[in-house]
Amino acid sequence: MADDTSRKRKVRGKKITASREQKDGRKAKKQLARTASNAGERNGDSPLSDPETVVPEPFVETDAVRSLRDRINGWLEADQPVHLIGPTGCGKTALALSAAAERGRPVVWLNGDEAVDTAALVGSHAGGERYEENDQFVSGVSKKTEIVRERWVDNPLSVAVREGATLVYNEFSRSDPAAHNVLLSVFEEGVLERPGKHGDDRTIDVHPEFRAILTSNDVEYAGVHEQQDALLDRFIGVHVDYYDxxxxxxxxxxxxxxxxxxxxxxxxxxxxxxxxxxxxxxxxxxxxxxxxxxxxxxxxxxxxxxxxxxxxxxxxxxxxxxxxxxxxxxxxxxxxxxxxxxxx
Ligand SMILES: Nc1ncnc2c1ncn2[C@@H]1O[C@H](COP(=O)(O)OP(=O)(O)OP(=O)(O)O)[C@@H](O)[C@H]1O
Missing domain, CATH: 1.10.8 (Helicase, Ruva Protein; domain 3)
Known part of the structure; x- marks a missing residue:
């Protein structure tokens, strides 16, 4: 049987823990950002969050907010990833989380930054995992064999596509475009390839309920990293501005x-x-x-x-x-x- 350490899993993200009690949406957002930067620091966590817990509090719904959210959810229903583009502090993150919650599927949060590479998205090997096999095939003779097996840890994208979650990828354009190559086959062929993983389970079939909402600051979108056209082509772009x-x-x-x-x-x-x-x-x-x-x-x-x-x-x-x-x-x-x- 696997020893204790083998049962602990390390993942880059962890649950979004924003709660209804939190008075300030900013607090929730900070917490979410911390979530992503806690990459790999915690054991046993899954980056999946319940949809009811992800909407920042307070969250105001006016006609303008509802209409934008309906537009986002409409495109998600049409199985299209949505890219929210707009100025700093206009409410993109709050809106994305509210739209994600509305779907009622688990939510996976990811924060874009320079450090995000393919492994941070899909997962990586995380050291050895030790097993002890007790062979008592011959009566009265006990033979113990120690086996060390490489342990693989899935990161948010892998978890999201497998579980059919809504991925909220905040500040998507801050990450290195090369990290996003894996997204192409996710959106085009419905398959996530996990480079570094060998064997039959190198790929994951994308769950039919998997959806993605990405946010980008309009200035950074144009200026920081130019994301590849082939990928941008597959997104619906919803340009948001300040509310009325x-x-x-x-x-x-x-x-x-x-x-x-x-x-x-x-x-x-x-x-x-x-x-x-x-x-x-x-x-x-x-x-x-x-x-x-x-x-x-x-x-x-x-x-x-x-x-x-x-x-x-x-x-x-x-x-x-x-x-x-x-x-x-x-x-x-x-x-x-x-x-x-x-x-x-
Ligand atoms: N519908 C809403 N109800 C209540 N507060 C909101 C709503 N929309 C936005 N806010 C508040 O406005 C502020 C800015 O919103 P948010 O962080 O979502 O903007 P953003 O566009 O994602 O910003 P940035 O580009 O800096 O990440 C936050 O304090 C957030 O709580």
Whole structure:
């Protein structure tokens, strides 16, 4: 019988553990990212998650959100992988997870980065596995033989195609395009080949319920790694942008405890800055600014008309957006502050 270590399996991902109790979607996302970077560190985990546990909390559903999600799920139903492309912080990840959950199949999460190679997708050998065979064929004679066998560990793509899961591959375009060669035969021929694995089970037949949703930042998509055309050709591309102001207000309101007027001021400012500034001002920036304003606007609680002091508003947005400027010289931040003050 296999000894104890042989039963432990190492996998690159682990379960998505975001729970309903988590107040902030960002927390869930961070946790998901950690999940992927925990590659191979944990034993006995499967990267499969229950669909009910993957949607970040809070998650707001407006007509705009539902319509996009229906579009994604429609294409998945038509057995087409979907590539969500859009600016930073517009809600791609939350949307992808919500669409994945909607399918009701297990979800496998994968985070793209430079370190993702073919082995990280499909699996690899993970050292030897020791067996002891007790041969008592001849009565009264006991012969023990130790056998060492190479242990193979499947990674998220292998698990997802075998189990018919929905693969959510976040920041897909950050990974090296060469790692994605294995995806071609998955989508084209319904077969996953596991290079490095020998014998009959070198390939896995893709489960009929396997689907994939990929997300990419629109700037990185064009700029970081050019993914091969043959692969991109097989995806449906859904370009997403920032939501309408009503939806953005509802999203921000779901994350912080502020009045309707205050939320409206924050979202209006965010949208004006989005138009005026050259840097990306996402919905995440609006949520972060709202969180800051609950602390820095001293009058928030007694403020009858729900107006923030302009200077506080400008300061908070400057801090929120400051990481986006290179900051090569002090002038950049001053420029940013004065542009924001002007808009406010
Ligand atoms: N429908 C929604 N309901 C509630 N919060 C949402 C919703 N959509 C997005 N958010 C929030 O907006 C922020 C940005 O969303 P998300 O992380 O999904 O964007 P993204 O486009 O994937 O960003 P990035 O490109 O940086 O990965 C997060 O804090 C997320 O919780």
């Amino acid at each position: 102001d009503e939806t953005e207000r509802e999203i921000v309101a779901a994350h912080v405890d502020l009045s309707e007027d205050e939320i409206a001021t924050i979202v209006d400012t965010t949208r004006a800055l989005r138009d005026d500034l050259e840097i990306v001002v996402g919905t995440r920036a609006a949520i972060t600014a709202a969180k800051g304003l609950t602390v820095f606007d001293g009058n928030t609680e007694n403020d009858e008309d729900g107006k923030f002091d302009d200077e506080t508003l400008a300061n908070v947005f400057t801090d929120v957006l400051a990481p986006k400027i290179a900051g090569e010289n002090g002038g950049d931040i001053d420029d940013l502050r004065s542009q924001i003050t002007e808009t406010v």
